[in-house]
Amino acid sequence: MPRLLIADDHPLFRAALHQAALAALDDGSIGEACDLPGTLDALGAEPDTDLVLLDLHMPGSRGLSGLATLRGQFPAVAVMVVSAHDEPRVVRRVLDHGAAGFISKSASPGEITSAIRTVLDCGEWVPPHLGESVAALPSDPNDSDLAARLSRLTAQQYRVLGLLAEGLLNKQIADRLAIQERTVKAHVTAIFEKLGVRNRTQASMLLRTLDLADPARVD
Numbered sequence: 001m002p003r004l005l006i007a008d009d010h011p012l013f014r015a016a017l018h019q020a021a022l023a024a025l026d027d028g029s030i031g032e033a034c035d036l037p038g039t040l041d042a043l044g045a046e047p048d049t050d051l052v053l054l055d056l057h058m059p060g061s062r063g064l065s066g067l068a069t070l071r072g073q074f075p076a077v078a079v080m081v082v083s084a085h086d087e088p089r090v091v092r093r094v095l096d097h098g099a100a101g102f103i104s105k106s107a108s109p110g111e112i113t114s115a116i117r118t119v120l121d122c123g124e125w126v127p128p129h130l131g132e133s134v135a136a137l138p139s140d141p142n143d144s145d146l147a148a149r150l151s152r153l154t155a156q157q158y159r160v161l162g163l164l165a166e167g168l169l170n171k172q173i174a175d176r177l178a179i180q181e182r183t184v185k186a187h188v189t190a191i192f193e194k195l196g197v198r199n200r201t202q203a204s205m206l207l208r209t210l211d212l213a214d215p216a217r218v219d
Contacts, residue, residue, distance in 0.1 A: 002028035002120055003049045007039040007066075008082065009058035013105065017053055017082065020112035024120070036060030036069065043074050051119055053103070056083040064097050064210035068147070069162065071098040073155040080119050088133035091126060095134070096143040097210075098151075101125030146206060152194040160187040161195075165204040 004021050008014045014032055021030050031046065033039040037060050043049055054066060061069070070079050078100040083090070086104040094102050100119045103112055104127050115125040126134050153161065156177070163173045170188065174181040188200075197203045 002051070003031070003046060004028065004116070005031045005033060005039065005042055005046070005049050005052045007033045007036070007052055007058065008055040009034045010055075013055075013082075016109065017112065020109045021053070021116055023109070024113045024116035034058065036066050039066075039070070040073065043070070043077060047074065047077075049074075049077050051078045051080060051100075051116070053082050053116075054079050054099075056081055056085055062211055064093060065162075065207060067094065067097050067099055068150050068210055069158060071147070072150050072153055072158040075151065078119055080115065080125065086127065086130065088130055088137055091130055091134045092137045093140065093143050095124070095126075096139050097147045102127065102130075104130075142209065146209060149195050149206075153191060157187050157191050157194070160184060161191050161203060161207070164188070164191070164200050165207045 002025055006014055006017045006021065008017060014034070018030055018032070031042050033042050035058055039052065039054070043052070052070060054070065056063065056066065058066070060066070067079060067081060070077065079098070080101040080103060081094045081099045082103045082105060084105040086102070086106070091102045101115055101124055103115050103125070107115070107127065111127070118125045150158070159177060160173055163176060168176065170181050170184045174184045191203060192198065195203055195206060197206065
């Protein structure tokens with residue numbers, strides 16, 4: 001029985017996605033979240049979720065960072081990005097960072113339903129009108145390399161990395177995650193090694209490469 005999670009901060013569009021998802025499923029369950037922390041909590045409670053429909057721009061997520069977070073912490077869960085930011089290069093980057101598909105927010109309900117069915121059947125979905133343009137674009141080696149490096153991090157290391165990027169000190173990270181400061185130091189050392197960086201600044205700069213301009217906040 002498929003389990004879906006819709007992660008979008010716009011109630012009306014979340015409702016539209018819910019209706020399309022209902023049409024795609026013969027049976028199953030559909031959860032909802034309105035920000036990235038809520039999405040992570042929902043997946044932590046239901047790690048057997050089959051598919052997340054993920055808004056690129058919502059509270060706690062900026063650009064590709066939400067996608068990278070989900071792929072890092074829940075690699076077994078398929079993620080399909082939903083965004084008004086539907087330029088071919090953005091779609092290419094989304095796929096290179098491990099998404100199973102991309103849905104434009106201008107898509108019809110029927111197209112969204114088809115996309116969900118395709119991904120649940122282990123396929124990949126790109127909007128038909130963007131297929132040739134996306135296929136013609138080469139993968140950016142930097143994106144592929146970063147995705148591979150981020151995939152080496154454990155879920156806890158990815159959480160620590162995110163807090164590092166926010167500028168928190170080791171003690172603050174320890175308090176936030178309710179762990180020992182020496183454990184944070186061990187995670188930081190492992191993060192630097194796995195990402196191939198020397199310090200916090202370089203680690204933060206890597207995460208900034210995941211940023212995308214918010215398209216007039218219509219996304």
